Amino acid sequence: MADQEERVADLVYAAARAVPAGRVVSYGQLAELVEGASVTARQVGRIMAFCPQGVPWHRVLGADGRMPIAKRDPALAALQRELLAREGVAFLTDGRVDMRQCRLGAELEQPALFESEG
DNA sequence: GTTATGACGGCAT
DNA sequence: TATGCCGCCATAA
Numbered sequence: 001m002a003d004q005e006e007r008v009a010d011l012v013y014a015a016a017r018a019v020p021a022g023r024v025v026s027y028g029q030l031a032e033l034v035e036g037a038s039v040t041a042r043q044v045g046r047i048m049a050f051c052p053q054g055v056p057w058h059r060v061l062g063a064d065g066r067m068p069i070a071k072r073d074p075a076l077a078a079l080q081r082e083l084l085a086r087e088g089v090a091f092l093t094d095g096r097v098d099m100r101q102c103r104l105g106a107e108l109e110q111p112a113l114f115e116s117e118g
Numbered sequence: 119g120t121t122a123t124g125a126c127g128g129c130a131t
Numbered sequence: 132t133a134t135g136c137c138g139c140c141a142t143a144a
Contacts, residue, residue: 027126041126042140049125062126069125076125 008037009047016051019059021087024097025104026063058083065096 015033019025025033027041027048034044044060049072051057058080062068070077085091090098100106100113107114 028128031126040139042124043126045125046141047125057125060125063128067125072125080125 004037008034008039008043009050011035011037012039012044012047013051013055016048016055016057016060019056019104021056021059022089022102023104024059024061024065024084024089024099024102026061026099028063029104030060059087061097061099063099065092065099067096 011034012030015030018033027044031039031041031044048057048060067077067080069080081091084097089102092098100110
């Protein structure tokens with residue numbers, strides 16, 4: 001059914017909306033957050049390309065913190081970086097997002113970073 | 119039907 | 132750290 005595609009999209013959007021400000025998730029991670037449907041990072045990318053209003057699409061990045069969106073529209077990459085910066089997301093000198101501490105659940109995966117760094 | 123590419127991810131070198 | 136390769140699913144040529 002074609003509705004299945006919209007169904008999956010809705011789930012992806014819901015998962016994206018669940019991402020709090022100042023936090024980011026990778027396409028693959030967002031796909032993992034989606035429950036009730038088998039979604040891959042590719043699909044998330046395709047779906048996020050047509051995300052409606054109210055969806056924090058800027059909080060979705062590549063697994064390495066880069067913005068592949070730039071190939072679609074460099075302006076969006078700049079906008080994304082601006083929105084993330086306003087939310088307090090840390091950026092690296094490489095221009096990438098600091099997934100180490102901004103990734104959703106980072107404190108659960110790399111607690112050491114929050115212990116030594118403080 | 120095959121090949122190539124894409125808002126991706128992981129592993130090997 | 133940087134490159135290269137493959138897997139994944141969907142769309143276009």
